Amino acid sequence: MQHYLDRICAEHVDVSDGKLADYIPELASVDPNGFALSLSSADGFIYESGDAGLEFTIQSISKPLTYALALDQIGADAVDAKIGVEPSGEAFNEISVDRTTKMPKNPMINAGAIAAVSLIPAATPDKRFALIQDFYSTFAGRRLELDEQVYASEKASGSRNRAIGYMLQSFGVLDDDPNEVLDVYFRQCSLRVTSTDLAKIGATLARGGVNPQTGRRVADAAVVKRTLSVMVTCGMYDDAGDWVSAVGMPAKSGVGGGIVAVLPGELGIGVYSPLLDGKGNSVRGVRVCRSLSEQLGLHFLTVARHSRATLRAVYEPRAGICVYEAHGDLMFSGAEHVVRAADRQRERYEVAILDVSRVDDIDDAARELLSAMGSTLRGEGKAFYLVDPDGIVIRSEPELEVIRFHTVDDAVEEAQVWLDQNRRVSLD
Ligand code: GLU
Secondary structure, eight states: OHHHHHHHHHHTTTOOOSBOOOSSHHHHTSOTTOOEEEEEETTOOEEEEESTTOOEEOGGGHHHHHHHHHHHHHOHHHHHTTOOOOOOOSOTTOOOOOTTTOSOSOTTSHHHHHHHHHTSOOSSHHHHHHHHHHHHHHHHTSOOOBOHHHHHHHHHTOHHHHHHHHHHHHTTSOOSOHHHHHHHHHHHHTBEEOHHHHHHHHHHHHTTSBOTTTOOBOSOHHHHHHHHHHHHHHTTGGGHHHHHHHTOSOEEEOTTSEEEEEETTTEEEEEEOOOBOTTSOBHHHHHHHHHHHHHHTOOTTTSOSOGGGOEEEEEEEETEEEEEEEEEEEOHHHHHHHHHHHHHTTTSEEEEEEEEEEEEEEOHHHHHHHHHHHHHHHHTTOEEEEEOTTOSSOSSGGGTTOEEESSHHHHHHHHHHHHHHHHHHHHO
């Protein structure tokens, strides 16, 4: 897995297209070469590549989270009375509302995001911000802090957002003082995150609202489902259509250079690279997500249904031999789960046997991970056998350099022979 991420980063290391956000000096002065990729599995295992510890401001990636908080606090009906869920096809900072409803078209454009802030019930702006900060922090599993300088700049230069605020007030969408609501909005945009925080936020959404690392429920499943739906249709500014067809994961980008992408039930991805395209999306971030989706088969309309249940059983038929029995559809994240289980337990065996006789389907990313597992084990002086009666993983043996058997019993017999020989060799 680590090789995969490093390879994908290496493929895109030379990308230098795009330009830094320059509406405030703090964003215009970041290192344009900053680059980080993090991935969290649905059970909270983190992989990182590049500058994964580098902090940047969350910016618009805050929008789905505040929307989720509003849904959580006041319920979908009250939120729907103020914010639509239709893609706008307009720029994120368009000063507009829906012609008929006179409401912001969706919560991912500034108008909808500012309205969402106003729906968080709190007596003062500070209390409202505290609720927001706590909520995001629970998603990330650590305390997220405010970047005071970015906040001050956002506030000093926020005329357009103020125009949006007053427009919303005039249409009866904002009940509170627009300046107070905007102050909280500027603060939420200025919270600092790393690519790993984004991956964890993504994994929490992927898990229906439970942070897989801390085990804490942050939001309920219905709230997350609604939030992810809006991310699918409106998450990538006005590039949502291209994104869904090419990448196929609910996502949100921010002008700070971050992107969070979610594969429901499977994983969360965080990418950082601050050079942006004309629409405000990270150029390299989009390309990395595209490669990840293509190479690992992550498009949400093609991915397997049962990968969480991929590992059906693990047992030790004889000392030094472990059998990993997989079932369902073995796609990338299911295979990652199997490989990680086998890796974690590798003190337990000399021979690992992977039984895929109950696997219905497999994709190339899973094949590649299993093959890498075989060569890693062989490199450590262990053996790796595959029970694959229908040839679902390997169509011809040399393809994966894996020895294939028709039954577990045959594999165990051969493993015993291998063990006896190797023990003799080590005794000699
Ligand atoms: N603070 C920015 C704004 O509201 C956020 C923009 C973004 O990330 O899209 O203009």
